[in-house]
Amino acid sequence: MKPRGWEIVERVKAGETLVFDGGYGTMLFAAGLLNGACPEVWNDTHPDVVRGIHRGYYEAGSHLVETNTFGGTRLKLNEYKIGDRTRELNVKGARLARAVAPPTGYVAGSIGPTSRLPVDYALDEGVTDEEYEATFKEQAEALVEGGVDVFAVETMMFPQEATAAIRACKAVADLPVMATMFFQFEEMHDRDRTMWGESPGDVARSLLAAGADVVGMNCGRGPDRAIVIIREMRKVTDAPLVAYPNAGLPITTGDTVTYELGPEAMAQEYPALLDAGCNIVGACCGSNPEHIRRIAEVVRSRKK
Numbered sequence: 580m581k582p583r584g585w586e587i588v589e590r591v592k593a594g595e596t597l598v599f600d601g602g603y604g605t606m607l608f609a610a611g612l613l614n615g616a617c618p619e620v621w622n623d624t625h626p627d628v629v630r631g632i633h634r635g636y637y638e639a640g641s642h643l644v645e646t647n648t649f650g651g652t653r654l655k656l657n658e659y660k661i662g663d664r665t666r667e668l669n670v671k672g673a674r675l676a677r678a679v680a681p682p683t684g685y686v687a688g689s690i691g692p693t694s695r696l697p698v699d700y701a702l703d704e705g706v707t708d709e710e711y712e713a714t715f716k717e718q719a720e721a722l723v724e725g726g727v728d729v730f731a732v733e734t735m736m737f738p739q740e741a742t743a744a745i746r747a748c749k750a751v752a753d754l755p756v757m758a759t760m761f762f763q764f765e766e767m768h769d770r771d772r773t774m775w776g777e778s779p780g781d782v783a784r785s786l787l788a789a790g791a792d793v794v795g796m797n798c799g800r801g802p803d804r805a806i807v808i809i810r811e812m813r814k815v816t817d818a819p820l821v822a823y824p825n826a827g828l829p830i831t832t833g834d835t836v837t838y839e840l841g842p843e844a845m846a847q848e849y850p851a852l853l854d855a856g857c858n859i860v861g862a863c864c865g866s867n868p869e870h871i872r873r874i875a876e877v878v879r880s881r882k883k
């Protein structure tokens with residue numbers, strides 16, 4: 580029997596639109612996470628807070644909720660000198676989301692960048708493809724042990740790192756992989772590119788070639804650019820597409836960061852995002868369950 584996570588791909592291919600979740604950072608900070616502290620440690624020290632955020636998203640209408648394991652590779656955890664807790668923090672993270680998932684809900688294992696440059700770009704101590712794959716495999720194995728249904732390889736900056744993460748997930752388990760990259764809007768050229776110059780079409784093709792089942796964008800700017808990026812990706816593939824952009828740009832006033840788009844303003848952009856061919860929609864930095872509730876309403880209202 581195929582693992583249940585494959586339903587996500589089947590449902591989308593059958594024409595359904597699914598709702599992803601929203602941001603975690605803002606809510607963890609609001610709950611007391613200190614700037615510069617490791618968010619994944621809260622899977623151990625503050626399980627109630629993390630479970631509460633997951634629950635909030637499921638209740639808001641998310642079909643998929645992702646684990647608090649974005650920085651959960653050994654390479655990233657080593658920045659906090661806790662690389663030896665890699666397995667523990669990922670297993671715990673997956674279990675927290677699983678524990679509050681409704682029977683119909685899916686848990687996506689979040690896998691973010693290592694913050695280490697690939698060997699081709701780094702002046703020294705760059706990471707090789709083999710090292711990337713090893714660190715992502717270790718994380719993916721722990722996420723599977725904790726019970727995830729699907730992997731969410733996300734906010735990737737370099738294609739090498741993204742494709743290594745996809746290959747690692749595929750080597751570890753027969754689960755679908757969603758893979759999304761971070762795009763910058765190059766205002767001068769009126770186009771969206773990764774940090775290293777790939778177009779949305781290039782990205783869709785290379786992530787699919789690496790084995791991803793769902794591809795798209797997350798973080799970056801707001802839904803206005805997500806619409807354009809998804810449209811570009813849709814030109815080159817029939818594969819399921821996902822977008823979970825930020826709630827616009829961050830606005831810093833003193834010590835506090837807010838984001839341009841409130842729930843209503845953000846949700847207004849989603850009919851166009853769905854028209855562009857997006858199959859799974861959510862939100863990233865600066866969003867909260869209220870954003871997702873409005874986005875889920877848009878998705879429901881378009882159901883025939």
Ligand SMILES: [Zn+2]
Pocket residue numbers: 797798799824825863864
């Ligand atoms: Zn983000």
